Every structure is written in structure tokens, then in C-alpha cells.
Amino acid sequence: DAKTTQPTSMDCAEGRAANLPCNHSTISGNEYVYWYRQIHSQGPQYIIHGLKNNETNEMASLIITEDRKSSTLILPHATLRDTAVYYCIVRLFPFGNEKLTFGTGTRLTIIP
Amino acid sequence: EAGVTQSPTHLIKTRGQQATLRCSPISGHTSVYWYQQALGLGLQFLLWYDEGEERNRGNFPPRFSGRQFPNYSSELNVNALELEDSALYLCASSLGAEAFFGQGTRLTVV
Numbered sequence: 392d393a394k395t396t397q398p399t400s401m402d403c404a405e406g407r408a409a410n411l412p413c414n415h416s417t418i419s420g421n422e423y424v425y426w427y428r429q430i431h432s433q434g435p436q437y438i439i440h441g442l443k444n445n446e447t448n449e450m451a452s453l454i455i456t457e458d459r460k461s462s463t464l465i466l467p468h469a470t471l472r473d474t475a476v477y478y479c480i481v482r483l484f485p486f487g488n489e490k491l492t493f494g495t496g497t498r499l500t501i502i503p
Numbered sequence: 504e505a506g507v508t509q510s511p512t513h514l515i516k517t518r519g520q521q522a523t524l525r526c527s528p529i530s531g532h533t534s535v536y537w538y539q540q541a542l543g544l545g546l547q548f549l550l551w552y553d554e555g556e557e558r559n560r561g562n563f564p565p566r567f568s569g570r571q572f573p574n575y576s577s578e579l580n581v582n583a584l585e586l587e588d589s590a591l592y593l594c595a596s597s598l599g600a601e602a603f604f605g606q607g608t609r610l611t612v613v
Contacts, residue, residue: 427604432609434507434595434606435546435593436604437602478545493546493547
């Protein structure tokens with residue numbers, strides 16, 4: 392049973408901000424929103440996570456709506472190397488406490 | 504600092520054989536997770552080990568098993584291999600909030 396829904400694919404022009412949405416309408420109060428990305432056939436790479444406040448790190452920003460039912464991952468200046476599948480997951484802390492499935496994610500293509 | 508390492512990178516087996524995949528977590532990480540990613544699909548949770556014990560397993564048959572050693576490294580064993588077991592098997596380790604993945608073992612069953 393999927394806990395998150397994401398668009399199957401998105402395109403973004405190089406140098407522009409890439410905004411990847413995620414719906415998690417059944418999120419519970421103690422579940423975190425995590426984002427990972429997977430570049431072709433490599434292991435997933437951690438990007439960012441948050442509980443209810445917006446978060447920013449050197450890779451991206453995470454905007455979580457006030458009701459926590461959706462979030463947006465923002466890559467501020469997309470480069471060709473950001474082409475990947477992006478996974479949004481919700482989970483309890485610690486990682487692995489549930490039979491967690493990543494789903495199929497959003498395939499983001501950065502266009503030169 | 505070394506990341507999560509998995510071996511072998513590629514593995515080819517015939518149907519009915521057994522496969523053993525290995526994972527070394529990041530130093531200090533006590534939890535190891537195994538995932539299966541079949542071609543074109545998302546990651547499916549297989550197993551979670553912490554402090555040497557199996558803590559949770561996904562919806563996979565018993566022929567998927569594993570263990571965690573005292574040094575926190577882990578093995579995933581797949582018995583009686585079937586063609587549909589062909590996939591990328593990913594290992595991740597965690598000490599808390601974040602989990603870091605290895606590059607995976609690509610298992611091909613012929």
C-alpha cells in the first residue's frame with residue numbers, strides 16, 4: 392500500500408529550479424518525509440528529510456505544507472547530473488522500522 | 504570515510520542454485536537493510552538487521568534469508584534461485600536518521 396504519490400516523470404531546463412511534488416495525505420504525526428534519488432543503476436542517494444519545518448541543505452530544499460499532506464523537493468539550479476529517479480518516502484524513525492517500499496518515484500530529466 | 508560496500512558487483516547463477524551477497528556497512532553503523540530492485544521497478548524492502556538480529560522482513564519467501572555478523576557486516580542468501588530473482592540487490596546502513604546505500608549487486612539468474 393503506497394503511502395506517497397508522485398508524478399511518473401518531469402522535465403526541467405538546465406539552470407532552472409526543479410520542483411518535484413509528492414502527496415502523502417495519510418502521513419501520521421510522527422512520520423518523516425524523506426527524499427532519495429537514484430542515478431541509473433546506482434544505489435539511492437540520500438537528499439534531505441523533514442518532519443514539519445522546511446529544510447535546506449547543500450543539495451536541495453524541502454517544503455512541507457502546513458497540513459503535512461504534501462511536500463515539494465526543490466533543486467535550485469538543476470544540472471545535467473541531477474537527471475535521476477527521485478523517491479519521496481514517509482517513514483518512522485528509525486529507518487527500517489516498517490516494511491518500507493520506495494515505489495517508482497519521479498523520473499526527472501534535465502534538458503540542456 | 505568508506506561508504507557502504509557490496510560484493511560482488513555482478514553475479515550470474517543458474518536456476519536452482521544459491522546466491523550469497525555481502526554488505527559492509529559504514530563504520531559505526533549497526534543497522535543494515537536489504538532491498539531488491541527488479542528492472543524498471545521501485546525498491547522492495549527485503550530485510551532489516553540491527554545489532555546482529557533480524558528486526559523486520561518484507562513480503563518475500565523464506566528462501567530469502569540473511570544474517571548480520573558481530574562486525575555488523577551482513578550476508579543475503581537466496582536459495583533455489585528463480586528467473587524472477589534477477590534484480591539489483593541494494594544494501595543500506597544507518598545509525599539513525601539517514602540511510603546510506605551501496606552500489607548494489609546485480610544478480611542475473613539464467
